[in-house]
Amino acid sequence: MQFDHIEDLQQALARRNYIADRPLTTALFLALKLNKPLLLEGEAGVGKTEIAKTLTALLGTQLIRLQCYEGLDASTAIYEWNYPRQLLQIRLAETSAGQANSDIFTREFLIQRPLLQAIDASHTQAPVLLIDELDRADEEFEAFLLELLSDWQITIPELGTIKATHPPIVIITSNRTREVHDALKRRCLFHWVDYPTLDKELKILAARVPHINDTLARQIVLFVQELRRLDLFKIPGVAETIDWANALAVLNTTALTLETVDDTLGAILKYQDDLQQVRGDAVKAIMARVSAL
Numbered sequence: 459m460q461f462d463h464i465e466d467l468q469q470a471l472a473r474r475n476y477i478a479d480r481p482l483t484t485a486l487f488l489a490l491k492l493n494k495p496l497l498l499e500g501e502a503g504v505g506k507t508e509i510a511k512t513l514t515a516l517l518g519t520q521l522i523r524l525q526c527y528e529g530l531d532a533s534t535a536i537y538e539w540n541y542p543r544q545l546l547q548i549r550l551a552e553t554s555a556g557q558a559n560s561d562i563f564t565r566e567f568l569i570q571r572p573l574l575q576a577i578d579a580s581h582t583q584a585p586v587l588l589i590d591e592l593d594r595a596d597e598e599f600e601a602f603l604l605e606l607l608s609d610w611q612i613t614i615p616e617l618g619t620i621k622a623t624h625p626p627i628v629i630i631t632s633n634r635t636r637e638v639h640d641a642l643k644r645r646c647l648f649h650w651v652d653y654p655t656l657d658k659e660l661k662i663l664a665a666r667v668p669h670i671n672d673t674l675a676r677q678i679v680l681f682v683q684e685l686r687r688l689d690l691f692k693i694p695g696v697a698e699t700i701d702w703a704n705a706l707a708v709l710n711t712t713a714l715t716l717e718t719v720d721d722t723l724g725a726i727l728k729y730q731d732d733l734q735q736v737r738g739d740a741v742k743a744i745m746a747r748v749s750a751l
Contacts, residue, residue, distance in 0.1 A: 459518070461487060471483065471512060471513075475665040477662045485647055485649035492647070494645075495607050495629075495630055496647050497630045497648045499633075504651045504696055505662075505695075507590055521585065522585050524572040524588065524590065530595045531599070536602060537571055538569050540569050547562050573587070577610055577612060577625070578622075586629065587628045589630045610626075630646060659696065662696055671712060673712070674706065674712060674713055675703065677713065677748055678702060682698070685744070692729055698727075706718070716745060
C-alpha cells in the first residue's frame, strides 16, 4: 500500500484504530518515503510499539520483532551457527572418507535471528522490523546495528556480506532509561511520543473501547490526566487508560464513583507506593476536579 499524502496515512492508521497526531504521522510518512529507520522515544505505554504493529497490519506484511534486554548479543539478535549440525557434518565427512561435504560454514548451517531475518532475500515485500526498547540493551549492542541501518546489509565473516532485496521498514523504540548513541541517531529519523492531550486520548479510547458510554470515557480520561500531574513512580500511560476502561466495562460501570475507583486502581497504578499515595484524600480531590470539569 502506497501513501501519497500525510493525510492518507493518518486516515489509514485511524481505520486501524491508531490515533496519530500530524507530527507523528509526518515522521512515519517520511520514514516510509525515504526508507529511513524511525526512532521513537517516550515514556512507557504511550503507543510506540503499537505503531509498528498497526503499520504491519496496514501494509499486510510481516512483523519481525527484536525485544531488547541487558546482555543481548549478536548470536541472539543477528545469527549463530548450528553447532550440533556442524559437528554431525564433520563426523559424517570423517566416516565417509571425504566423500561428504566438509564445508560447515554455509547457509545450510546458519540460524537466522531477527536482524538477519529482516534482510533475507526470500521476502517478496519489505517486512517491518521492530527493535523494541533499545535502551534496555547494552550500549555496545548498538554497534551491531550500524551497518544494517546504514546499508541494509550484514557482514558474516565466513559467508561475506548479505544485503536486503527489500530493505525492512525499521521502527526503533526507547523508553529513554539511557541515551541512545549519536552514531545510531544519525541514521534515523526521530520523534518523541508524548502523553496525549485530553482530546486525543478521548479519541483513542473511543477507537479502542467503543462499547463504553461517552460520559464514562470522559471521566476516565480526565481522571488519568489528573493522575499524570502527581509525583508518581510510574505515571499511567495510554495502555493503562485502555486497560482501566476495559475493566470498568466488564464491571458494567456507567459512571465513576469513589468506591469503583478505589476497587480498580490496580488497573492503572502498578506500584504499592503509588497506590498508597493516591488512595483516600487524593482520589477524593481528583474526583472533585473531574466532576467540576
